[in-house]
Every structure is written in C-alpha cells, then in structure tokens.
Amino acid sequence: MYHVPDSHGAYAHVHDLGSTGFPPDYLDYLECHKRPDPDARTAMTTTITFDFDASAFGALRLAPGEFAREMRIAAAVQWYAEGVVSQGKAAELADLTRAELLEELRRRKVPACQVTADELAAEIHGG
Template identity: 50%
Template sequence: MSVQVTIDVPETSFSILRTTPTAFAQELRLAAAVKWYEIGRISQSKAAELAGISRAQFLTALGQFNVSPYQVTPEELAAEVRDA
C-alpha cells in the first residue's frame, strides 16, 4: 500500500534541474532516503524501500551522494578496534 503526497514546487525547478516532474519526484525520494539513512533515522533496507529501488541500487546511490554505507562513527570504529 502506498500514500500519495503532494508538494508545491516552482515550475522553474524542472528547467533549472533539466528534469521532468516524474524524474524530479524520484530524485527527491532518493535524496530524502539517502539523507535520512546518513543521519541514522532509517536503515538501508527502509531507505531503499522509500526510494523505490533495490538495496543494491541504494548502495550504489550512496556512492553518488558521497555517503558511506556504514553507519559507524569514527569514535565507535576506534573503540571496536581497541576492544578487539
């Protein structure tokens, strides 16, 4: 089941970004999913679901947005290495 959400976007946005409304909506979903994953709000699988793509495609998209697929802070990683 899905719910449709409507947002108002200036018409000029599509020409500025050189995209169609449909492609813009898909890119917006992906950008939101990536950001919410990056800040730890959702998991990879939920982010991929939100973006409407597979988890493998989501992992590829993370690279395009320069976001690490790992949700570990440098401090957490150092603690894991130290405790190993």
C-alpha cells in the first residue's frame, strides 16, 4: 500500500502505483520514498524490550527514545550489509523510507549495492 498525494495535496491509499496515472519517473520517486502503511503495521506488531544500564544512554549521548531509534536503524543497516535482508525490508525494519535508508547507508559507509563483482560479471555475460 502506498500513501500517494492527490491533486489537492491530501494523501490517498493506493495499492497499485500504475493505476494513478503518474509519469514513470514520478512513480520511481514514490517507490523510493514510500513508507509502510501505519494502519497495516498495527495489525501484527511485536514489542521487544531490552534492559540497559542508564550509563549506556550517556555513552552515546542519546535519550532513551533516540537510543532505541539508533538501535533499530543500526540493526537494519547491519542486516542489510550482511545480505540478510533487502533494502526494502531494511527500510521497513528501520522505519525509514528507501531514500532515508540510502542516506543512512552512505553515512555509515555501507555500499548500497550488495552485488559482488563476480555476480555482476555473471549477470552482464548472461551466466
């Protein structure tokens, strides 16, 4: 599900971007900037609780909420770097858009493309 702005600036729920009539380059932009439907997330969520000594927050100079957000993003980036999850799934886990995830990958010096040179060569040469 996508949250797509209509001609009045309001957001509509759209299941298929092709049905919107937007030009292809704008559809690419929307795909890269989509966020998960917040109503869909509440249907199946799991809460995970970690206990930290209060000094852990001071070490990173983060408030507890910021610390939790940083952990979520760091885990998603690490799992993406390891090839455990796709970019889309990493963005979802981190509660970021794809564009925001790409910025996080750049900031953390993690390659956005997880294809090896051998895999790329095989793909180019039809192997």
